[in-house]
Amino acid sequence: MRMLITRPEPDAQATRDRLAALDIAADIAPLMTRQNLPGHLPPPDGFAAVALTSTNALRALSETASLEPLFDKPVFAVGDRTAHEARQLGFARVTAADGTLESLATTIALARVGGPVFYPAGKHLSGDLAHALAPHGLMVVTVPVYEMVAETALAADAIAGLAASAFGAVLFYSRRTAEIFCTLVADVIAPADRRNLPVICLSENVAAPLLNHHFSRVLLADHPSEEAMLALSLAFAREQTGS
Known part of the structure; x- marks a missing residue:
């Protein structure tokens, strides 16, 4: 086999x-x-939390020295693997969802995050986290930080x-x-x-x-x-x- x-x-x-x-x-x-995308990230002090749906976003931010300003933010990861990677890189407050975008949106909504959510993501998204959280009154700022090139x-x-x-x-x-x-x-x-x-x-x-x-x-x-x-x-x- x-x-x-x-x-x-x-x-x-x-x-x-x-x-x-x-x-x-x-x-x-x-x-x-994976290819990292150039660009300036929004100031971290404007966000109450970070959402992650991929370890590739963490790798992209790490390689561009953009992680440290976010270390004091609570992180909501799509699943255990992404959560583990976030902890390994230095995030202290990490919550793992059940592996799907829907479970991530539910986890963030139940946490009653008190402000906008920063979502570093890939250029090609398979789901819309901002749309999923809009009914809960939460703003999601999606910033493409990497692209997966075919x-x-x-x-x-x-x-x-x-x-x-x-x-x-x-x-x-x-x-x-x-x-x-x-x-x-x-x-x-x-x-x-x-x-x-x-x-x-x-x-x-x-x-x-x-x-x-x-x-x-x-x-x-x-x-x-x-x-x-x-x-x-x-x-x-x-x-x-x-x-």
Whole structure:
């Protein structure tokens, strides 16, 4: 059983290492690369809290030396992994939501934040946090601090492996990654073969583009987290290999 990881670095290598600890071999074919965006951030003293939906936002702010002025703010992270990264970088008051934008909005609303929320985000957003919090009377200032740039081609070894049906499954962590994958493999995987390739997805939203392109062997994590993806990968590998 060999799997293909499509998420960007450095997360792809981290997932590969965790799969290896479960005796699952994996290749890496990142479909996006993070680029920090230039620009000036608004003064931190105008915000009552920080919202985070990605560790990439933290990495972008860290690399541009923009984190320290925010350390005294309470942080609301979309999930445990992003919360852990925030604590590692120096935030002391961090609350983790349940892994979805909806749960993050609910967590912030219930905290009764007393002022505008700063939301450093990616250029391509999969959800609208400002819209979700508007009914609660909360203002969200969304500032793009990074962009995930799509790759224009798959790595040659990944193409060869897909063409030879060498991968037991492909892992997807974001809808945009799934969309890019479908575009890049249009001439690599025949429609009939797509129905036989298992795809392991973080959520239904992530899986939607794959289903639209006739990848019908879709496995969904029972929770939008890395732990759930790894548990599903292990269960699937054991089922396929009988071990």
